[in-house]
Each structure stands twice: as C-alpha cells, then as structure tokens.
Amino acid sequence: MRLLSTTCGLERGEIQGSKHMSVMMHFLFLLAAVLSCHGCPDKCLCFSQTVKCQNQDLDAIPHSLPANTKFLFVTGNNISHIGVDSFPTSLEMLTDLYLSGNQMETVDAMVFDNLPNLVRLDLSNNDIQTFSGRAFLLENKVQLLNLSRSFHNHSSMDVLQSVLQSGNLVQLTALDLSNNDLVILPDDIFNSLFSLVTLSLQNSSIISIQNGTLRAPPLLELDLRDNSLRDLPATSREEFDLKPALLVRLSGNPWRCDCFIDDMLLWLKNSTQVVDVHNLTCSDPKALRHQPLLQLDPARLKCLGNMKGVLETSYVFLGLVLALIGVIFLLVLYLNRKGIKRWMYNIRDACRDHMEGYHYRYEINSDPRLANLSINSDV
Numbered sequence: 082m083r084l085l086s087t088t089c090g091l092e093r094g095e096i097q098g099s100k101h102m103s104v105m106m107h108f109l110f111l112l113a114a115v116l117s118c119h120g121c122p123d124k125c126l127c128f129s130q131t132v133k134c135q136n137q138d139l140d141a142i143p144h145s146l147p148a149n150t151k152f153l154f155v156t157g158n159n160i161s162h163i164g165v166d167s168f169p170t171s172l173e174m175l176t177d178l179y180l181s182g183n184q185m186e187t188v189d190a191m192v193f194d195n196l197p198n199l200v201r202l203d204l205s206n207n208d209i210q211t212f213s214g215r216a217f218l219l220e221n222k223v224q225l226l227n228l229s230r231s232f233h234n235h236s237s238m239d240v241l242q243s244v245l246q247s248g249n250l251v252q253l254t255a256l257d258l259s260n261n262d263l264v265i266l267p268d269d270i271f272n273s274l275f276s277l278v279t280l281s282l283q284n285s286s287i288i289s290i291q292n293g294t295l296r297a298p299p300l301l302e303l304d305l306r307d308n309s310l311r312d313l314p315a316t317s318r319e320e321f322d323l324k325p326a327l328l329v330r331l332s333g334n335p336w337r338c339d340c341f342i343d344d345m346l347l348w349l350k351n352s353t354q355v356v357d358v359h360n361l362t363c364s365d366p367k368a369l370r371h372q373p374l375l376q377l378d379p380a381r382l383k384c385l386g387n388m389k390g391v392l393e394t395s396y397v398f399l400g401l402v403l404a405l406i407g408v409i410f411l412l413v414l415y416l417n418r419k420g421i422k423r424w425m426y427n428i429r430d431a432c433r434d435h436m437e438g439y440h441y442r443y444e445i446n447s448d449p450r451l452a453n454l455s456i457n458s459d460v
C-alpha cells in the first residue's frame with residue numbers, strides 16, 4: 082500500500098477505505114490504479130492528463146512525468162532555478178505549465194525546448210533575477226505568459242526587456258505584467274510582440290506611457306488600473322485613437338484635476354474606449370479629491386495654485402542667483418585686493434596733485450592784483 086501511495090500519490094483516505102474491501106476488490110483496485118497512473122512522480126497527484134505537485138517543498142521539477150501530461154502544476158514549492166535539465170524528456174502533449182509561487186530566481190536557456198506544444202506558461206509570484214532570451218524555442222507556441230508579481234526590483238527591467246524582445250514570442254497573445262514595480266517602460270519593449278492583444282499592467286507603478294510604446298502590438302485590451310498616472314498626454318490619446326478596437330482600463334490612478342486636464346476630459350467624454358470611464362476620480366487638488374472626472378465643471382479647474390508655486394520657485398531662484406553674483410563679486414574684490422589698493426593710492430595721489438594744482442591756481446586767481454593784470458592783458 083505504501084508503495085502505491087508514493088508512486089501514484091493517491092489520497093490516504095481512498096487507500097484506507099479500500100482496507101475493508103474484499104481481497105479480490107483489493108487486487109482489482111490495485112491493478113486499476115497501477116494501470117491508470119503509470120509512473121506518477123513522488124509527491125505528485127496524477128489524474129487523467131493533469132499532474133499536480135503543489136506545496137511540497139520541492140526544489141526541482143519532478144522527473145519522469147507521465148508522457149501524456151497535458152496540464153502540469155508545480156506551484157508553491159521552492160524551485161529557485163529552472164534550466165535545460167528541468168524537462169529531460171520530451172512532453173509532446175503538455176500545453177499548460179504552472180510554476181507560480183516558487184521563489185524562482187533563474188530561468189535558463191533552452192528550458193522549454195522539450196515542451197514543443199506549450200501554450201500557457203504561468204511564472205507569477207516569483208522573484209526573477211535572470212531570464213534567458215533563449216528560454217523559448219524559436220518556433221514556440223506560447224500564447225499566454227503570466228509574469229504577474231515576478232519582478233520585485235526595478236533593475237530587472239533589462240531582464241524583462243531581453244525576454245520580450247528576443248523575437249521568439251511571436252504567437253504571444255496575452256501578457257500579464259501586473260503587480261510589478263515597472264515605473265516606466267522602454268518605448269521599444271513590446272516591439273516584437275506582433276500578436277499581443279491582451280496586456281495587463283495593473284498595479285505596476287507606471288507613471289507614464291512613452292510615445293510609441295504601444296504601437297507594434299495589435300492590442301485589444303489594456304489594463305492600466307492602479308498605477309501612478311496623473312494625466313493622459315496627447316501622445317497617449319493619439320496612440321489609443323490609432324487602435325479603435327482597443328479597450329482601456331484607467332481607474333485607480335491619481336488624476337490631477339487642474340486646468341491642464343481639459344483636453345483629456347474632452348477626449349474622455351467623446352471616446353468609447355475607456356471601459357471604466359465612470360470610475361476615474363481626481364486625487365489632486367484636495368478640494369476635488371474623489372470627484373469623478375466626468376462630473377467636473379471645467380470652470381472650476383484652476384491652475385492658480387500651480388502658478389503661485391511657479392512664481393514662488395522663480396523668486397527663490399532669482400534670490401539664489403543674486404546671492405551668487407554677490408559672492409562672486411566679493412571674491413573678485415578679495416583676490417584683487419592688492420591691485421585695488423594700488424589703484425586707490427594712484428587715485429589718491431592723482432587727486433592730491435590735482436588739488437594742489439587747483440589750490441595753487443586758486444590762490445593766484447584770488448590775488449586781486451594778478452586778476453587785474455590778467456584783465457588788462459586781455460584788452
């Protein structure tokens with residue numbers, strides 16, 4: 082019995098229940114069980130074409146999986162690394178692979194080469210630090226890639242970029258990048274995803290979408306909820322307009338409701354693309370917090386607070402510049418103090434000479450006899 086439970090992973094209850102059966106039934110049951118689960122790995126549960134090895138503290142993907150496995154769940158274990166030896170035999174029928182919650186850090190090259198028909202790959206809830214650009218075969222069939230909550234460090238953006246730009250994910254239709262700390266995406270990150278129609282960037286700290294980021298993929302659904310978008314610039318609106326069938330979700334962002342949001346409001350009121358348009362609310366200024374964007378009165382949208390701020394900063398800047406000029410002036414004076422001293426002496430001497438000359442002439446002029454003399458000589 083123990084042999085059966087370890088090789089087939091049958092639930093204990095089932096096995097104990099069978100104790101009360103007749104020996105014949107026992108034998109038949111054993112036979113049926115062995116036939117139906119030829120080689121189910123240790124700590125796994127196999128039924129039909131599904132294999133589940135969940136929350137078993139495994140540190141590697143179990144080997145010798147049934148060759149007819151279609152759905153494989155190896156979730157909640159402790160598999161820090163998968164590579165070319167993770168799937169040593171070809172599993173032609175495997176379409177769904179779930180590797181969520183394994184504290185996985187490394188995905189090496191050629192890891193999925195023995196899974197030629199892999200369609201859905203879930204790597205969510207991991208801590209990916211390296212992900213080979215050659216993890217996927219050139220002609221792979223992966224359509225869904227779940228990388229939700231997989232990158233906890235903004236510096237892993239390069240890793241993500243190299244995988245998405247490898248050029249091998251040409252059949253990818255759905256990509257889940259939610260709950261990652263992405264902040265800003267390189268504008269060419271989705272350039273080689275020519276089939277991507279569903280993209281989730283929910284709760285990924287996105288502060289803006291750069292011009293051109295969404296151009297290449299034929300997107301139909303874009304989830305931008307719960308990010309850090311404060312406005313939707315004209316370039317983003319134009320990009321959405323270029324994809325008339327695209328549906329966007331934008332709620333849960335901290336929209337700034339000042340006079341600059343005017344154009345966005347016009348666009349929102351006219352567009353049918355924003356599915357949750359009624360759920361967009363202001364976050365700034367305080368007086369308008371939680372106010373739905375669509376109910377804003379354009380007359381109440383002021384930029385006064387902003388202008389005051391701008392003026393204040395410009396006054397501070399002016400003060401700083403003046404202070405700097407003053408300091409430089411004093412410094413020049415100080416460095417040049419000898420020259421200045423000499424110059425002052427020169428001036429003083431010149432003045433003295435001049436004054437003396439003047440004094441002399443004044444004395445001459447003030448002598449009435451000499452004055453008469455000079456008047457007479459004029460005549």
Ligand SMILES: *[C@@H]1O[C@H](CO)[C@@H](O)[C@H](O)[C@H]1NC(C)=O
Nearest residue numbers: 138139140158159160161184
């Ligand atoms: C996971 O594996 C690492 C070694 O790879 C080990 O240090 C750690 O204790 C394991 N964690 C758990 C929860 O078993």
Ligand SMILES: *[C@@H]1O[C@H](CO)[C@@H](O)[C@H](O)[C@H]1NC(C)=O
Nearest residue numbers: 181203205206227229255257
């Ligand atoms: C990705 O995985 C998370 C759980 O880890 C799940 O909630 C989410 O629905 C998955 N995304 C897709 C597109 O299947």
Ligand SMILES: *[C@@H]1O[C@H](CO)[C@@H](O)[C@H](O)[C@H]1NC(C)=O
Nearest residue numbers: 209210211233234235236237
């Ligand atoms: C992010 O990753 C870099 C290098 O990969 C590492 O030096 C840094 O400590 C990480 N930061 C965090 C917060 O984990």
Ligand SMILES: *[C@@H]1O[C@H](CO)[C@@H](O)[C@H](O)[C@H]1NC(C)=O
Nearest residue numbers: 230259260261262284285286
């Ligand atoms: C949002 O993402 C962060 C990681 O970037 C995660 O820690 C947090 O739990 C997520 N929030 C929700 C509501 O899922």
Ligand SMILES: *[C@@H]1O[C@H](CO)[C@@H](O)[C@H](O)[C@H]1NC(C)=O
Nearest residue numbers: 291292293296315316317319
């Ligand atoms: C955005 O990209 C398009 C196409 O490359 C270009 O024509 C347009 O000028 C760009 N807009 C801005 C604001 O850079």
Ligand SMILES: *[C@@H]1O[C@H](CO)[C@@H](O)[C@H](O)[C@H]1NC(C)=O
Nearest residue numbers: 325347348349350351352353
């Ligand atoms: C409103 O949307 C239509 C198409 O949906 C477009 O033709 C029109 O130019 C838009 N008007 C404004 C003011 O943006």
Ligand SMILES: *[C@@H]1O[C@H](CO)[C@@H](O)[C@H](O)[C@H]1NC(C)=O
Nearest residue numbers: 330332356357358359360361
């Ligand atoms: C808007 O928000 C409400 C409450 O949070 C929610 O029930 C509803 O589904 C949201 N609507 C859309 C279109 O997301």
